[in-house]
Amino acid sequence: MAADTRSVAALAAALTARDTTSETVTQACLDRIAELNPALNAFITVLASEALAQARDADRELAAGRRRSALHGVPISLKDLIDVRGTPTTAASRVREQHVAADDATVVRRLRKAGAVIVGKTNLHEFALGTTNEDSAFGPARHPLDPNRSPGGSSGGSAVSVAANMAYASIGTDTGGSIRIPSAMCGLVGLKPALGEIPTDGVVPLSTTLDHVGPLCRSVEDAGILYDVLRGIAPGTPAARPEPRRVRLGVLRGYFTALLDPQVAAAFEALCGRLRDAGVELHDADIAHATDLAPVYTHIVLAEAAAYHATTLESRGDQYTPNVRLRLEMGRYILAEDYMRALKGRGVLIQEVTDALKGRDGLLLPAVPVPATTIGAATVGVGASDEPVRNVTLRLTQLFNVTGHPAIQIPCGATVQGLPIGAQLVGHRDATPALLAVARALEPAFTIRTSA
Amino acid sequence: MWLENAVQDAERRALPDLKPLLEALALATSALRTADWNDDATGESGARRPADGR
Secondary structure, three states: OOOOOOOHHHHHHHHHHHOOOOHHHHHHHHHHHHHHHHHHOEEEEHHHHHHHHHHHHHHHHHHHHOOOOOOOEEEEEEEEOOOOOOOOOOOOHHHHOOOOOOOOOHHHHHHHHOEEEEEEOOOOHHHHHOOOOOOEEEOOOOOOOEOOEOOOOOOHHHHHHOOOOOOEEEEEEEEOOOOOHHHHHHEEEEEEEEOOOOOOEOOOOOOOOOEEEEEEEOOHHHHHHHHHHHHOOOOOOOOOOOOHHEEEEEEOOOOHHOOHHHHHHHHHHHEEEEEEHOOOOOEEEEEOOHHHHHHHHHHHHHEEEEEEEEOOOOOHHHHHHHHHHHHHHHHHOOHHHHHHHHHHHHHHHHHHHHHOOOOOOOEEEOOOOOOOOEOOOOOEOOOOEEEHHHHHOOOOOHHHHHHHOEEEEEEEEOOOOOOOOEEEEEOOOOOOHHHHHHHHHHHHHHOOOOOO | HHHHHHHHHHHOOOOHHHHHHHHHHHHHHHHOOOOOOOOOOOOOOOOOOOOOOO
């Protein structure tokens, strides 16, 4: 059977019309996983029998005229950081070898209630502390277009599962860019909602004040469908989609465009041109303290991660992958006074992003400065310089974890080698529905899709 | 002083590979400590009042 590249919305329409069944498409996803997972390593756990049972239940309900939501009967995957009752939550770590979740995470309960079919749990950078998915007790997930490259991370397996058509969407987490980075590298839409909108209980934390849960999927419409389910309220009337000629965006320059692969820079400028052609009003914008962002982020994320892991580092330190262990240990040396300085800087950055949004519908910037990186590379060439992979991949996404503003990554181009390139739209704090409305209005201008 | 103590502690704990990471952290910490939003106890700095840091 050929791979099914339909969106969640298109599949939902087909299921409602009884043009196909949930069991049929779920079995196709499971077949695809069996075929591709040995090479791509996207899944840690495949829930075949459970998924087929859920699919048959969904079909029975649809046949009886009961449609729970637009996700009813749709096969999706979950990052293996999210609890599913009776199933291990490995966090891609040997540290959690004996773990079995006693209950569903709140987001899983909501997905079940919406009728989603969970086909399996996906690979990630161990404990979500990394952007390449390479440091995993289960080995690296691999990019569908080039298995020698990383799909990005930390939700790398989630991105691969959707890009390689093993699921129609996935639920990931994003603490510094872990939804948006792999979505950009694999040609998907990835939504980091506003801070605090989606519950994180039952999700293994990386950094309790920076963690976000959100979807990786094939369209902005799908991101909206999943967002509505994850936030647990019945979808109301969607925010009105504005005419592109009435949209005003701030284009973040300075720090945000100073370090870009030339092909990423060209794709971004081409996107700006298409948006202008569509009538969108673009004005340059800047964040004065953007150069202080990395120290602020580092001191918050590592201090909070170290607090969670300290006991386990003492008792089972050798069971972490070496790189993740060292980064967690590094966090144990951060002083309380420096953590507090970082929190104060966080407040400054929140204000500056909020100010940059005043009188505008959103901010626009590239998603990741480089296309998918080679597995095993510690550094990546960016123009004339050589940069640490971790620093460069986090560079454009981490700000909005620090500030809590919602951000969505949308594919906007590809390199000459065919590797995807993406850009982000950022919305007003606590206004994710309005961001989604703007993103849907502008999605045709982003257009060029390169999903594997 | 902080870096020296941290490196010594890492070596005592048989984590010598931590040294380059601590050196990188020290650079980040230095940047954080010299940022213009920091207070000083004299009350003479013009530190800005941040928004809710959640």
